[in-house]
Amino acid sequence: MKTLIKSNALIDGANREPIVNGCMLIEDGVIKAVGKEEDFGSLDEVKVEDLTDYYLMPGLINSHTHLSVVPGLGDQLGQLRLPGERNILRSMPNIKKDLASGVTTMRIMGEEHFIDVEIKKAIQEGLIEGPRLLVSGRGIVASNGHGAALTLSDGEEEVRKHVRENLAKGADQIKLFVTGGVSSSGKGLDFCGYTAKEVAAAVEEADRMGTYCAAHAHGGKGVDLCIQEGVRTIEHGALVTEKQVEKMIRRNMWIIGTFSILFHPEGIEKSDFSDPSIKEKVLRARETEAEVFDMVLKSGVNLALGTDSMHGQMSYEAKCLTRFGANNWKTIQAITKHAAEACQVEDLVGTLEVGKLGDFIALEENPLENIEALEKVKEVYKEGRRILK
Ligand SMILES: [Zn+2]
Structure with a gap:
C-alpha cells in the first residue's frame, strides 16, 4: 500500500529550507520519494493523507x-x-x-x-x-x-x-x-x-x-x-x-x-x-x-x-x-x-529522506520560526502509520 502524505511545508531534517507544500510517498513504512507533488508523476492506487494544514518534520x-x-x-x-x-x-x-x-x-x-x-x-x-x-x-x-x-x-x-x-x-x-x-x-x-x-x-x-x-x-x-x-x-x-x-x-x-x-x-x-x-x-x-x-x-x-x-x-x-x-x-x-x-540509527530515522522509515510529526506552526511549536504535536506517524490523533 502506497500513501501520499501532503503538507503545508515539509522540514526533512537534512536541509534547512523546508519544502513548501512538500509531499512524501511512503510504502511499507519506508519513504520512497520526497518533493513537490507535481514531481511525482501519476499516482494511481495511492492513498492520500491530507496534512496540508500542518508543518511536517521527522519524529x-x-x-x-x-x-x-x-x-x-x-x-x-x-x-x-x-x-x-x-x-x-x-x-x-x-x-x-x-x-x-x-x-x-x-x-x-x-x-x-x-x-x-x-x-x-x-x-x-x-x-x-x-x-x-x-x-x-x-x-x-x-x-x-x-x-x-x-x-x-x-x-x-x-x-x-x-x-x-x-x-x-x-x-x-x-x-x-x-x-x-x-x-x-x-x-x-x-x-x-x-x-x-x-x-x-x-x-x-x-x-x-x-x-x-x-x-x-x-x-x-x-x-x-x-x-x-x-x-x-x-x-x-x-x-x-x-x-x-x-x-x-x-x-x-x-x-x-x-x-x-x-x-x-x-x-x-x-x-x-x-x-x-x-x-x-x-x-x-x-x-x-x-x-x-x-x-x-x-x-x-x-x-x-x-x-x-x-x-x-x-x-x-x-x-x-x-x-x-x-x-x-x-x-x-x-x-x-x-x-x-x-544513537546509531541514522540509517533508519532522523530525517525524512528516501530510504528512511516514515516516522514524522505534524505541527500547527513552523518550529524553525518558533521552537514552542513542538509543544503542540497534532499527529504522530511511525513507519507511515498514524498512531495518534
Ligand atoms: Zn538517566
Whole structure:
C-alpha cells in the first residue's frame, strides 16, 4: 500500500529550507520519494493523507531517558528497585506521554530486571503502542556509585560479566555510571566511581559485540577516563571543560544534554529538594549549565538531547537548548538527525529522506520560526502509520 502524505511545508531534517507544500510517498513504512507533488508523476492506487494544514518534520528522538522513572515522585533509585512486573506497568503511562509528545525513537539508559528489553519486544510485536526503543538493560555501576540500584558491578570481572549478560539479553548499547549525579544524595558531581581498567573492560566487551558504551558523566576525572578509554557518548556533561570537549571532538564523541530533569519544576525540584545535598547539587548544576553549554555549542562538538525520565518533555528540552544559545535549526537537529547519529540509527530515522522509515510529526506552526511549536504535536506517524490523533 502506497500513501501520499501532503503538507503545508515539509522540514526533512537534512536541509534547512523546508519544502513548501512538500509531499512524501511512503510504502511499507519506508519513504520512497520526497518533493513537490507535481514531481511525482501519476499516482494511481495511492492513498492520500491530507496534512496540508500542518508543518511536517521527522519524529523526535529522545537520546536519554528511562521507562519506569518519574522524577517528580522522588527517590529515582528506589523507583528502579521496584519489582519488574510493577515497573513494566508503571512504564505504560510514561511511554504514552512520550509518544504523544512526538517521540518515535528513544534510547533507554538503564532499568533493572530487563524490563526495557521486554517492553521493546512488546512494542516491536505490536502488543503495545510506543516509540522504537534502543535499550541498555541494567546500568553498569559500582557499589558506591551514583545510579546504584540493584545490579552492582565492581572490578573488571563483574563489569565484564554484567556487560555480557546485558548484551546476551538484547541490549543495544551499554550504559555506565562513571561520575556522581544530581539525583542521589552525598557524593559530588565530579566523584569518579570507576577505575580506568573497569571502564576499559566495559568498552572492550561492547566493542567486540559491535556496539558502544554511553556513560553517565558530569565532569572531573571520570570524564577524562571516559574519553581516554573509548566511551562514545557522555551523558549529561554538566561540568565538562573546554579541554575535555576538544578531546571529545578529536575522538568524534557525543555529549547528550539533559536539561528537563535539571530545570523543569516537575523534576527533581518537585521531589528531592528536601535532601539538602541534592538541592545544592541541582542548584550548582543549574548555574554551570548555561556557561558550559554555551561553550559546548560554540565548540561544535556532536550534541543530542534527552529528557532523562521527564516523559513528554522534548519540547521543554529543545527550548532549554535555544535558551543556551542554539538556533532553532541546530536545536531541531539535536532531537532528530543528530540524535539518530548519536544513537546509531541514522540509517533508519532522523530525517525524512528516501530510504528512511516514515516516522514524522505534524505541527500547527513552523518550529524553525518558533521552537514552542513542538509543544503542540497534532499527529504522530511511525513507519507511515498514524498512531495518534
Ligand atoms: Zn538517566
